[in-house]
Amino acid sequence: MTTPRKPRGPYRKGLERRQQILRAALEVFSEHGDRGSSLKEIADHVGMSQAGLLHYFDSREELLVAVLAERDAVDVEATANxxxxxxxxxxxxxxxxxxxxxxxxxxxxxxxxxxxxxxxxxxxxxxxxxxxxxxxxxxxxxxxxxxxxxxxxxxxxxxxxxxxxxxxxxxxxxxxxxxxxxxxxxxxxxxxxxxxxxxxxxxxxxxxx
Amino acid sequence: MTTPRKPRGPYRKGLERRQQILRAALEVFSEHGDRGSSLKEIADHVGMSQAGLLHYFDSREELLVAVLAERDAVDVEATANxxxxxxxxxxxxxxxxxxxxxxxxxxxxxxxxxxxxxxxxxxxxxxxxxxxxxxxxxxxxxxxxxxxxxxxxxxxxxxxxxxxxxxxxxxxxxxxxxxxxxxxxxxxxxxxxxxxxxxxxxxxxxxxx
DNA sequence: GTCTATACCCGGATAGAC
DNA sequence: GTCTATCCGGGTATAGAC
Known part of the structure; x- marks a missing residue:
């Protein structure tokens, strides 16, 4: 799900940013929950503006589910073996x-x-x-x-x-x-x-x- | 709990209204949860305006906890004996x-x-x-x-x-x-x-x- | 890609007429 | 007691400059 297409070339930096945002969002959501978190706060956390963040995730929802999937991956890893x-x-x-x-x-x-x-x-x-x-x-x-x-x-x-x-x-x-x-x-x-x-x-x- | 005594006199109608609102709020909150419910919707449900509702409960919070207590009373009753x-x-x-x-x-x-x-x-x-x-x-x-x-x-x-x-x-x-x-x-x-x-x-x- | 600015919407709360 | 109107804050999303 969310399967971010993997363009080669000039998009590399973008993908890194994406990861960075994901991590920040995980942190922020973790701290204040869904409702308590705003895009702005996540953006601040990453060190960019709210609008800039929306450049990577078209909507708040999209970001949310991406974070969820990310979290899940971590969990699975922890209890895998x-x-x-x-x-x-x-x-x-x-x-x-x-x-x-x-x-x-x-x-x-x-x-x-x-x-x-x-x-x-x-x-x-x-x-x-x-x-x-x-x-x-x-x-x-x-x-x-x-x-x-x-x-x-x-x-x-x-x-x-x-x-x-x-x-x-x-x-x-x-x-x-x-x-x-x-x-x-x-x-x-x-x-x-x-x-x-x-x-x-x-x-x-x-x-x- | 909640024990609505029935004072005769000018307050009667007000208390009834309160109950009415409480019931409506319970329904609405039940359906859409805390976040998903607005005072307006509850008010509509009762057949009055949002501002009118605030006449009985000074704030959203107040209404919320009142509803919770109400719900709890029902639950207790059901499992009492x-x-x-x-x-x-x-x-x-x-x-x-x-x-x-x-x-x-x-x-x-x-x-x-x-x-x-x-x-x-x-x-x-x-x-x-x-x-x-x-x-x-x-x-x-x-x-x-x-x-x-x-x-x-x-x-x-x-x-x-x-x-x-x-x-x-x-x-x-x-x-x-x-x-x-x-x-x-x-x-x-x-x-x-x-x-x-x-x-x-x-x-x-x-x-x- | 990233920013600033802003439009826009929603919801709660307040003021004041009736 | 109840309404309409309005303010105000917070939040997302968009436009457009750099």
Whole structure:
């Protein structure tokens, strides 16, 4: 998506600028969310004028979705070579706890994007479908290997993990003392193969921050 | 809450108008969210002018928080006399699945309100603190009665439930095929007292809609 | 390519007539 | 209490000079 054509030749500088703007926009959007950010602020950040910025992205919307895609790429990279889905989600949570603005942006935008008319609607719907699908697959395989409990459908569990992640982000935004990672790991623990009733000693160690 | 007493005398009509506006605002906000709604639209809805509306609520913010409180009152009423926390959350989810606009408003606003400067910030922070506290209590008691598993802290579990609820709402907004209630009940099921390994027959019946 | 200037729109809030 | 008219601010987008 957005696939910026790659002209060779004199356009090189332009492409670099574009990247520069993208980075700045990511920062600014991250800090103030969608609504709170103006083109002018992003432009300032890059060190150019608002009108100059519009030379690269024809509209605000265009810039927004470009930023989203960019952010996503970073995320994917960070969790690409990771073990179990539960772990990946926990990791991301821990990482996000250092990126308040990004979390804000994400929560805000994904909600706003539920409107089919929103410029980022397609982006988010496919994003969630993909994520859910991937996680579901991962969980299914883990079930086959008896690594996790098998009495819940992978699909339900995948949706749970995603919901947990998003919901905790929201709660954390409102109250930074909320322990995103710990809570997710607690969840992961109860999805391990269920031990005999008495033997739960391995379950309750070292998570309660 | 809101308890509109009915003063006779000159104020009666005014109070009714206020209620009328509140209802209209709830509808409009529900449909287009915070950002997407204008005073004019709400006013139109009521059948009066934007300026006229401002006669009852001095500012947009004031109206917004009033609406929030109103909505909350309704919610509380709906889950007041309900059994276990997990059940209550599942119920609410089922109910919400018929109130897309409201869900949208809630998700949008709670995210936006994470900004300490947002007019609804205080409202949402205390709301979550209260909810989490209540649920935690309920779960603690359930643990004491051995109705649910005891190897997860009530606090973590409470946060999980809330996160699950919110996160699923978001996913559902983006993809209405997401089964909010079913997923929550699946979660509730894995929080029941853990049976012996072989005996999980009671766990996987009648949920996968 | 980048700027300044500006047109334009939208939404909230205010003033003042009725 | 309610309206019309108006102001004002913020934001995007455009025109046109350099």
């Amino acid at each position: 990771v073990m179990t889905p539960g772990e990946a989600v926990a990791r991301t949570a821990a990482h996000n706890a250092r990126q308040r603005g990004l979390v804000d942006l994400f929560v805000t935008l994904s909600a706003a994007a539920s409107d089919p008319d929103h410029p980022a609607h397609a982006f988010f719907t496919s994003r969630y479908a993909n994520l859910a699908g991937q996680i579901e697959d991962g969980l299914g395989k883990a079930q086959d290997r008896d690594e996790i409990r098998t009495d819940v459908e992978p699909n339900h569990m995948a949706r749970m993990l995603l919901a947990l992640s998003d919901g905790l982000q929201l709660q954390w935004l409102l109250d930074p003392s909320v322990d995103m990672e710990g809570t997710i790991q607690a969840f992961n623990r109860i999805c391990l193969p269920v031990a005999a009733e008495g033997d739960t000693s391995h379950l309750d160690r070292g998570d309660d921050s | 309900v059994m276990t926390p997990g059940e209550a959350v599942a119920r609410t989810a089922a109910h919400n699945a018929r109130q897309r606009g409201l869900v949208d408003l809630f998700v949008t606003l709670s995210a936006a309100a994470s900004d300490p400067d947002h007019p609804a910030h205080a409202f949402f922070t205390s709301r979550y603190a209260n909810l989490a506290g209540q649920i935690e209590d309920g779960l603690g008691k359930a643990q004491d009665r051995d109705e649910i598993r005891t190897d997860v802290e009530p606090n973590h579990m409470a946060r999980m439930l809330l996160a699950l609820s919110d996160g699923l709402q978001l996913q559902w907004l983006l993809d209405p095929s997401v089964d909010m209630e079913g997923t929550i009940q699946a979660f509730n099921r894995i929080c029941l007292p853990v049976a012996a390994e072989g005996d999980t027959s009671h766990l996987d019946r009648g949920d996968d809609s």
